[in-house]
Amino acid sequence: MNNPEFLEILSLLAPGTKLREGIYNVLDGEMGALIVVGLDSEVQKIMDGGFEINCEYTPEKLFELCKMDGAIILDSDITRIHSANVHLQPSMRFSTNESGTRHRTAQRVAKQTDKLVIAVSERKKVVTIYKGEMKHRLRSTSDLMGEASQGLNTLERYRFVLDKALGNLTILELDDLVTLYEVTVVLQRFEKVTRIFQEMNTYMTELGVDGRL
Structure with a gap:
């Protein structure tokens, strides 16, 4: 997969970026995470509960907020954390081939909103990214x-x-x-x-x- 959109997504998550550093912290802390990059009306429709944070993004803050259940919502340029501990309720009409709850939600949210969604598996210690129909597991x-x-x-x-x-x-x-x-x-x-x-x-x-x- 070598299209410009895919390469842009990879560059956002590449080693050396603040987002990848935050994900490393989550993995090192043996925790899981569900992260949505971008907030618009489509994302707001499926958000339930949680806390509006509206603070500057740092890897350390992402790690601390991942200690709570629920999803974390970042802005599109990954400079601010909008919300944390959010319960996402995507439509069931969007199909998913995932088995875990976190990854099933991530895939459905990505298809419904066309936003970049990141799922960090606590058990397998792998990072999977979704956007639209695209799915990619980050390699070590x-x-x-x-x-x-x-x-x-x-x-x-x-x-x-x-x-x-x-x-x-x-x-x-x-x-x-x-x-x-x-x-x-x-x-x-x-x-x-x-x-x-x-x-x-x-x-x-x-x-x-x-x-x-």
Whole structure:
């Protein structure tokens, strides 16, 4: 998945961001969480109870508020915490394939409101994000590093094959012997390099500050 909206979501949750730091705190504290990013009339329709906080967002405040049951509502740019301990009541007409209560609610809320919803599993210690029909489980830094390293090695091999094909094409052009086959081979090599680069871009975005090197 490499569309701009998905990459923007990953960048909001990447290591080095205040939101990811808050999620790390929740995981380290062995707690669960349900976080909705963005507040509008659609979100307000399904909110019940809770406390209006309306304070500046910090990772420490997010951690403390996650000690209560219920959802936490952040503003869209993740600078303020609007509400905490909120009971969300999404419509049952939105389907979900999740089993846990927190994740079922998160998926339904994401479909109904088209907001970014984050579910932190207390038992499995994993973070799952939802938005609309999209669902993605955040991977650990070590897993991403391994995949990114493998991707770099693959990219290096593809680039070597591409350079070789370009050199061969140049020689054939000088002798006026180029056929459609040689041109197609070069285009195929370019496509492979482009695809692996796009995949690497997703890894780098999800790694955040951990992927700079």
